[in-house]
Structure formats: C-alpha cells, structure tokens
Amino acid sequence: MTAFGVTDAGDVLARFDAAETRILLSLSGQLAEMLADVAEPSAGLDPAIGRLFPDAYREDPDASAEFSRFTRTDLAAAKVAAASTVQRSLASTSASDDDPSPSSVAGAGAVPSSSDAEFVLDTEAGWSWLRHLTDLRLTIAARLGVVDDPNAFDEEPDPAQTSDDDLLARGLFDWLGYVQELLIAALEEGAAVRAAGNGGTGTASPPV
Amino acid sequence: MTTTLSDTDIARDTDVVDEAAFASPWVTIVWNDPVNLMSYVSFVFRSYFGFAREEAERLMMLVHNDGRAVVATGNREEMERHVEAMHGYGLWASITKADV
Numbered sequence: 001m002t003a004f005g006v007t008d009a010g011d012v013l014a015r016f017d018a019a020e021t022r023i024l025l026s027l028s029g030q031l032a033e034m035l036a037d038v039a040e041p042s043a044g045l046d047p048a049i050g051r052l053f054p055d056a057y058r059e060d061p062d063a064s065a066e067f068s069r070f071t072r073t074d075l076a077a078a079k080v081a082a083a084s085t086v087q088r089s090l091a092s093t094s095a096s097d098d099d100p101s102p103s104s105v106a107g108a109g110a111v112p113s114s115s116d117a118e119f120v121l122d123t124e125a126g127w128s129w130l131r132h133l134t135d136l137r138l139t140i141a142a143r144l145g146v147v148d149d150p151n152a153f154d155e156e157p158d159p160a161q162t163s164d165d166d167l168l169a170r171g172l173f174d175w176l177g178y179v180q181e182l183l184i185a186a187l188e189e190g191a192a193v194r195a196a197g198n199g200g201t202g203t204a205s206p207p208v
Numbered sequence: 209m210t211t212t213l214s215d216t217d218i219a220r221d222t223d224v225v226d227e228a229a230f231a232s233p234w235v236t237i238v239w240n241d242p243v244n245l246m247s248y249v250s251f252v253f254r255s256y257f258g259f260a261r262e263e264a265e266r267l268m269m270l271v272h273n274d275g276r277a278v279v280a281t282g283n284r285e286e287m288e289r290h291v292e293a294m295h296g297y298g299l300w301a302s303i304t305k306a307d308v
Contacts, residue, residue: 054300056292057302059304146242147241148241150242181245184248184251
C-alpha cells in the first residue's frame with residue numbers, strides 16, 4: 001500500500017509496494033516515450049500532447065504557435081526530467097535480488113521485500129513527483145476522451161457500459177489522484193515540521 | 209524598466225506598438241479542468257506565485273466555480289513566463305489582453 005511519512009528533517013518518506021512500483025514505472029516509461037516524440041508533426045494530433053502543451057493564446061493561433069516554438073522543447077525536457085526523477089526514486093530501493101550491482105543511489109537501508117520501493121523525497125523531488133503524477137493523470141484522462149468537461153469524473157463509470165480497458169484506465173487515474181493527494185499532505189506536513197524546527201516554537205502540530 | 213519593453217515592441221508589428229503605448233496590461237488565466245486536484249492547484253499557487261494560503265484558496269475556488277481565474281497581471285513577456293510555468297505544473301493556463 002502506498003504510504004507517505006515525514007522524517008524529522010521534514011522530508012517525505014515514501015513507500016510503494018512491488019505491484020504499485022511496477023505500475024508506476026510502466027506508466028512513467030510510456031509517458032517519457034510519448035514525450036520523446038513531441039516534436040514529430042503527428043504529435044500535434046494527439047489530444048494528450050494537446051493537453052500537456054496547451055495553447056497559450058486561446059484566440060490567437062499564430063501567437064500560440066510562436067509560443068509553442070519557443071517553449072515546447074524546454075517544457076518537454078522538464079517533463080521528461082520529472083519522469084526520470086520518479087523512475088530513479090522507484091528504482092533506488094527496488095533492485096531485485098538477482099541484480100548484484102550496487103544501487104547507484106544511496107538507499108536509506110535495506111527494505112524487507114526486494115521489490116518494494118521506499119525512499120526519501122526532499123521538496124524539490126516532491127515537486128517532480130507532483131508534476132509527473134499530474135502529467136500521468138492528464139494523459140490518462142485524454143486517453144479516456146476527457147479534456148475539458150469539468151464534470152467528466154464526477155461519477156463512477158458504469159461497468160456495464162464501459163470497456164475493460166477504460167475501467168482499468170479510470171482505476172489508475174483515480175489511484176494516481178489518491179497518491180497525489182497523500183503526497184501533497186505529506187509535503188505540507190514536512191514544511192510544517194521544517195517551519196517548527198527553524199522557528200524554534202515547537203508548537204506547530206502537523207496534521208496527520 | 210521600459211528598456212526591455214521598448215526593445216521588444218520595436219520588433220513587433222505596429223498594432224502592438226500602439227497597444228503598448230497605452231500600456232495595456234496582459235493577464236495570466238488559469239482554467240478549470242476535470243483532472244487537477246483542488247489541493248494541487250492551491251499548492252501550486254502558493255508555491256509558484258508565493259500567495260498566502262487564503263489568496264491561493266480564493267483563486268483556486270474561482271477557477272473551480274467560475275471556470276477560470278486571473279492569477280497575474282503585467283507585461284506580455286512576464287505573463288508568458290507564468291503561462292509556461294503553469295504548463296510545467298500541468299495547469300491549463302493561457303495569456304490574453306486584460307479587459308479594458
């Protein structure tokens with residue numbers, strides 16, 4: 001089960017089980033692949049790309065195109081970098097037993113199960129996670145045909161009228177949102193811990 | 209302060225130069241979307257713009273209830289930087305001229 005804690009230093013301690021780790025690595029890898037093709041002309045037709053790189057000028061296609069020319073490469077690189085941060089976090093303690101090479105990232109210690117992932121996120125890495133979780137959710141939503149209908153996810157999908165693929169995608173979408181909500185709370189709690197430590201009042205009681 | 213503005217404006221067409229002469233401001237708008245969590249939008253507003261929690265919550269609720277909110281006002285270059293940053297966070301942001 002996904003869980004987030006907060007260290008004494010105010011960093012976030014994250015834990016994902018083996019199945020969750022596999023899913024996140026798979027989704028993250030797929031998104032990174034999609035972003036690699038962002039400069040291809042065909043990418044312009046992909047609604048997910050359209051949502052990840054929206055028009056900056058809604059009523060001025062020329063200005064939007066110019067904005068896109070100047071920003072898209074950097075924006076895509078930042079999104080890929082966030083994906084890499086997430087993948088590195090998950091790989092840092094999830095190396096399987098049959099991989100004898102030492103972990104490239106210093107782990108916080110041995111974890112009970114070889115494929116669970118447990119790692120510490122500072123604020124910067126936490127934001128990479130939040131951004132990447134957002135990009136994953138935006139992409140899945142676009143795959144489900146949802147871009148701007150504000151009520152699209154208000155109700156649970158009807159299993160009788162929804163394909164298995166779409167049900168699975170919706171499940172992933174909801175789960176990623178749950179993870180993001182927990183991570184936001186943990187980052188806020190971490191900030192409160194740091195503030196209490198620096199302020200010296202010690203009265204800040206972080207929310208659970 | 210005006211140096212950068214005039215340098216930029218000279219390169220643009222005369223319409224924009226005329227507009228700039230009246231110092232017509234631009235705004236950054238964040239639009240509602242069905243994906244981004246309310247807590248995330250508020251967190252981004254606080255972290256990126258440095259808004260106090262109350263102001264971030266107010267703007268987030270505007271986005272949620274009215275479908276959009278103006279989160280920044282200023283010159284075009286500055287607003288483009290904000291929009292690019294918002295896109296980096298996955299928020300649906302655009303730039304437009306402020307209503308006169």
